Amino acid sequence: MSGLKELVESTQQLAQAMKITLKAAIEPPLTVESPVEPIAVYPRFRGRHELRRYENGMERCIGCALCEAACPTGAIHVEAAENTEEERHSPGERYAKVYEVNLLRCILCRDCVRACPTEAIILGRNYALANYHRQDFILTKEDLLNPPEPNVIIRVKE
Amino acid sequence: MDWTYLLIVTVKVIVVVVGLLGGFAYMTLVERKVIGRFQLRIGPNQAGPYALLQPIADAIKAVFKEEIIVTHANKVVYMLAPAISVGFALAAFAVIPFGPDIHLFGRTIPLQIADVNIGLLYILAMGGLGTYGLILGGWSSGSNFSLLGAFRTTAQIISYELPMGIFVASVVLGAGTLRLSGFVEAARPWYMWIWLWLSFPFYFTVMLAETNRSPFDLPETENELISGFQTEYGGIKFALFFMAEYINMITASAVMTTVFFGGWRGPFVAQWPLLGVVYFTIKTFILLLLFLWVRASFPRLRYDQLMSFAWKLMLPVSLIYLAITACLVVLV
Numbered sequence: 001m002s003g004l005k006e007l008v009e010s011t012q013q014l015a016q017a018m019k020i021t022l023k024a025a026i027e028p029p030l031t032v033e034s035p036v037e038p039i040a041v042y043p044r045f046r047g048r049h050e051l052r053r054y055e056n057g058m059e060r061c062i063g064c065a066l067c068e069a070a071c072p073t074g075a076i077h078v079e080a081a082e083n084t085e086e087e088r089h090s091p092g093e094r095y096a097k098v099y100e101v102n103l104l105r106c107i108l109c110r111d112c113v114r115a116c117p118t119e120a121i122i123l124g125r126n127y128a129l130a131n132y133h134r135q136d137f138i139l140t141k142e143d144l145l146n147p148p149e150p151n152v153i154i155r156v157k158e
Numbered sequence: 159m160d161w162t163y164l165l166i167v168t169v170k171v172i173v174v175v176v177g178l179l180g181g182f183a184y185m186t187l188v189e190r191k192v193i194g195r196f197q198l199r200i201g202p203n204q205a206g207p208y209a210l211l212q213p214i215a216d217a218i219k220a221v222f223k224e225e226i227i228v229t230h231a232n233k234v235v236y237m238l239a240p241a242i243s244v245g246f247a248l249a250a251f252a253v254i255p256f257g258p259d260i261h262l263f264g265r266t267i268p269l270q271i272a273d274v275n276i277g278l279l280y281i282l283a284m285g286g287l288g289t290y291g292l293i294l295g296g297w298s299s300g301s302n303f304s305l306l307g308a309f310r311t312t313a314q315i316i317s318y319e320l321p322m323g324i325f326v327a328s329v330v331l332g333a334g335t336l337r338l339s340g341f342v343e344a345a346r347p348w349y350m351w352i353w354l355w356l357s358f359p360f361y362f363t364v365m366l367a368e369t370n371r372s373p374f375d376l377p378e379t380e381n382e383l384i385s386g387f388q389t390e391y392g393g394i395k396f397a398l399f400f401m402a403e404y405i406n407m408i409t410a411s412a413v414m415t416t417v418f419f420g421g422w423r424g425p426f427v428a429q430w431p432l433l434g435v436v437y438f439t440i441k442t443f444i445l446l447l448l449f450l451w452v453r454a455s456f457p458r459l460r461y462d463q464l465m466s467f468a469w470k471l472m473l474p475v476s477l478i479y480l481a482i483t484a485c486l487v488v489l490v
Contacts, residue, residue, distance in 0.1 A: 014456070021196045021455040029200045 038153045039127065045152075046108050046123040049101045051144040059089050059145070060120035063096040070115035075105035099141040103129055126150035162265075170271050174251055182404040183213035189450055196454035216397075223393035230300025231390065239298060240391070240398035243291025247405040250284035253277040254412045255339045257422050257435040269422075269435065270339060277338035278326055281413055282319075285368065289315050291402060292377065296387030307386025310461065311370070311377035317465060318367040318374075321472035325361045328476070328483040329354065329417055338413075342421035353486065357479055358418050362448070364472060365414065367464070369406045372453040376464055411445035412438075 032039060041047075052060050063080030079098035089095035112121050124147055131137055187202065187209060194201025202209040227233060254277075257269030274280050289312065296308020330336055332354060333344040346354070367374035377386045388399050415421055419441050422434030459467065 017455045018451060021451065024198050025192075025195045025454075027198065029195065030198045031200045033200075033203075 035128075035151070038151045040155050041125055041127070041152045042155050043157075045125050045127075045154075046110055047150065048103070048124050048126040048129060048147065049106075049112075049139060049144055050122055050124040050147040051099065051141065052120055052122060053145070054091070058091050059095060060118045061096045061099060062090050062092040062118055062120070063094040064117065066115045066117065067112035067121055070111045072109060072111060073105045073107055075102045075107075076100070076112060077102075096141065099144060101139040101144065103137040103139060104134070124150065125152050125154070127152070166265075166267055167271065170267075170269075171252075174256075174271060175248060178248060178251060178405050178408060179401070181408050182401050183217070185404050185408065185446065186216065186400075187212050188446075189453075192447065192450045193454050196451070220394045220397040225394075226390075226392050228300060228390045232298040232300065235294050235298035236390075237395070239291050239295035240395045240402070241291075242294065243288055243402035244398050244405070246284045246288035246291065247402040247409065250281050250288070250409045251405070251412065253280050253338050254409070254416060255342055255421055256412070256438045258427055258431045260431045268339070269431075273337060273339050276336045278330060278336050278413075278417075281338075281409070282323065282326065285406070286319065288402065288406065291399075292387050295391065295399065299387070299390035301390055303384060304387050304389045307377060307389065311387055314367060314370075314374070314376055314464060314468075317468040318364050318472070321468065321476040322361070322364045322368055324473070324476035324480050325357055325364065328357065328480040329361075331480070331483050331487050333417075338416050338421075341417050342423060347490075349490075350486070353483070354418060358414070360472065360475055360479070361418075362414065362445075364476075365410045366449070366452060367468070369410050369449075370403060371407060371449055373456040373458050374464060375458060376461060407446065407449055408442065411442045411449070414445055415441040 054060060063078060065078040065080065068074075068076045068078045077098065077100040078096050080094045081097035083089060083093060083095055108123060110123055113119075113123055121144075126147060127150065129137075190212075191201040191209070202212050205211040205215050227236060252271040253274050255268070255270040255273070259266050259268045261267075292311045292315075293308045296304040296306075296311070299305075329341075332346065332350055333341050335341065335344070366372075370377045378388070388396055391399060415438060421441075422438040424433065424437035427434045427437065
């Protein structure tokens with residue numbers, strides 16, 4: 001009779017498995033249709049670099065290249081130049097003439113953000129970093145100053 | 159035997175083959191969609207509205223893939239094997255009645271390609287011959303792993319053909335005919351219907367193994383055993399094996415519909431005969447969904463479990479069932 005008992009029990013288990021999958025089929029899918037629908041990220045999510053400005057439109061970056069020195073992978077390249085009376089970019093004496101981030105090298109470690117004395121560079125929330133050409137992975141100063149609006153929603157603390 | 163008869167048969171053959179191929183193409187889509195829903199995903203949704211163009215995209219991809227024939231392959235057999243699989247899979251459908259007789263231009267046209275008086279035997283034979291496609295495919299690839307895969311497949315299909323044959327024999331005993339249209343018209347008392355449906359879960363399980371569907375898809379085992387006999391196949395030849403599997407699945411569902419659930423029978427068929435085709439399609443589709451549901455629910459069996467399941471459970475159960483059916487038929 002133990003064989004019969006086993007048969008009944010295993011049949012019950014099979015029915016239970018099929019019940020679970022049926023329940024899953026009735027529930028709405030968990031899929032987020034990524035490029036179309038926004039992704040939920042945490043408030044301290046670290047995405048693509050951005051260069052910030054002051055409220056008056058001045059660039060925060062003073063071209064000190066501390067981020068370049070702090071970068072463990074050598075992904076940042078800064079060339080500084082003097083501010084003049086006619087051409088003023090930042091409140092200090094110098095500004096960054098060239099500011100490039102190589103995303104192929106960057107490991108998103110946030111060391112540059114910690115090194116920055118003026119809080120000019122931050123890591124934004126843009127996670128969509130894929131591209132078609134190697135050249136497009138090098139972010140220029142224009143890319144960094146005008147970051148695209150990331151398609152994300154920020155999770156609130158529960 | 160005039161030319162109109164030939165014409166009618168040709169048209170029926172074309173309709174069935176096109177229907178089966180279309181059924182195969184959209185079954186792959188339905189499977190991916192339904193399995194996705196069972197796993198809380200949404201499945202393919204990019205190619206056209208409701209991903210309806212997905213099978214076409216898949217077909218184009220398969221056709222234009224680079225054709226690779228391995229050096230050690232026996233080329234003739236290697237090319238022939240997928241064709242054998244698909245050919246016999248299509249041929250098996252010939253005896254299945256997919257609708258009642260229709261009257262057109264003063265003729266009676268049975269909606270069935272051939273009403274063979276050994277219909278069920280013919281289907282078993284076609285299923286057995288279709289296995290040659292898999293075995294020859296594995297052998298002709300000239301690869302040890304493909305050959306081992308083919309052996310696995312052969313052992314599985316031969317093992318499960320025994321309980322399947324015995325279940326078929328008991329069903330035939332109950333209906334008193336081998337003709338598939340006879341099953342549709344068979345009149346049984348209610349207790350015989352219940353007795354018949356009692357064997358359906360067992361027969362369905364055996365058919366899962368016969369059509370190499372999950373959880374018995376040991377011939378493929380794509381994630382742990384590099385797809386067995388079809389390791390060396392790619393592109394359209396791989397798609398042909400895939401097609402054979404799905405057509406076998408459709409045929410198996412159609413046979414089960416005919417044998418267990420009265421085929422095209424349903425309300426109002428007498429007034430509108432074409433309604434029978436609709437009933438037949440719906441019943442077959444529900445059984446196909448059952449195949450998918452089972453695939454989504456259970457993990458794959460180990461090989462020794464597969465074998466002990468066939469020989470230690472299915473074979474004794476089928477023999478007992480046959481014996482009791484025989485008693486019922488004689489005594490009642």
